[in-house]
Amino acid sequence: QKEVEQNSGPLSVPEGAIASLNCTYSDRGSQSFFWYRQYSGKSPELIMSIYSNGDKEDGRFTAQLNKASQYVSLLIRDSQPSDSATYLCAVINTGTASKLTFGTGTRLQVTL
Amino acid sequence: DVKVTQSSRYLVKRTGEKVFLECVQDMDHENMFWYRQDPGLGLRLIYFSYDVKMKEKGDIPEGYSVSREKKERFSLILESASTNQTSMYLCASSFGGPRNTIYFGEGSWLTVV
Numbered sequence: 247q248k249e250v251e252q253n254s255g256p257l258s259v260p261e262g263a264i265a266s267l268n269c270t271y272s273d274r275g276s277q278s279f280f281w282y283r284q285y286s287g288k289s290p291e292l293i294m295s296i297y298s299n300g301d302k303e304d305g306r307f308t309a310q311l312n313k314a315s316q317y318v319s320l321l322i323r324d325s326q327p328s329d330s331a332t333y334l335c336a337v338i339n340t341g342t343a344s345k346l347t348f349g350t351g352t353r354l355q356v357t358l
Numbered sequence: 359d360v361k362v363t364q365s366s367r368y369l370v371k372r373t374g375e376k377v378f379l380e381c382v383q384d385m386d387h388e389n390m391f392w393y394r395q396d397p398g399l400g401l402r403l404i405y406f407s408y409d410v411k412m413k414e415k416g417d418i419p420e421g422y423s424v425s426r427e428k429k430e431r432f433s434l435i436l437e438s439a440s441t442n443q444t445s446m447y448l449c450a451s452s453f454g455g456p457r458n459t460i461y462f463g464e465g466s467w468l469t470v471v
Contacts, residue, residue, distance in 0.1 A: 289462040350400035
C-alpha cells in the first residue's frame with residue numbers, strides 16, 4: 247500500500263502567523279502532488295498543485311516539494327480565521343493514472 | 359466552472375436495501391471516481407471509471423458496484439446496504455493524466471440503520 251502521511255493535529259496558530267503543514271509519501275516515483283482544503287461538512291476543494299522540486303506560490307499559499315526526501319508542505323502566510331479547516335495532502339502514485347491517494351488530513355485552527 | 363453534482367445529499371436507508379448514489383459532471387471529463395470519507399481514515403477510493411462502461415476497482419470495492427452508461431454520469435450502487443457503509447460518499451471527476459486536477463461534488467451523507 248502506497249501511503250501518504252500527515253499529522254492529524256490540531257495545529258493551532260494565531261491570526262497573522264504562518265501555518266506550516268507537512269506531508270510525507272512512500273512512493274518514490276510519485277510525480278503529482280496536491281493540497282485540498284476541506285471545511286467541516288463540506289467537500290474538498292483544491293488549493294495548490296505542485297509537480298517539480300522547489301516552491302510554488304499562489305497568494306498567501308506556498309507549496310514546497312522535496313522529492314529526494316519525499317515530503318511536500320504547505321505554508322499559509324498571514325493566517326486568517328477563515329483558514330481554519332482540514333488540509334488534505336494527495337499524491338498520484340506511479341502507474342495509477344489519475345487516481346489520488348489522500349492523507350488523513352491536518353486540522354488547522356487559527357485563533358484570534 | 360466545473361460542476362459535479364450529487365443528487366442525493368442526505369439519505370437514510372435500512373439494512374439490506376439497495377442504494378443508488380448518482381453523480382453527474384458537466385465538463386466532459388474522461389475520469390470519474392467514488393470515494394468514501396470516514397473520521398480517522400480519510401478519503402478512500404471505492405471505484406474509478408476512465409471511460410464509458412469502463413471501471414476499475416479502488417482500494418475498498420467490497421459491497422459496492424458502479425455503472426457508467428453515459429460519459430457524464432457515474433452511479434454507485436450498494437447492493438445490500440449494511441451499517442458499516444454509513445459514511446460520506448464523494449464523487450469526483452477529471453480530464454485525466456498525471457497532472458490533472460480532480461474536482462469533487464458536494465458529498466452524499468448516507469446513514470444505514
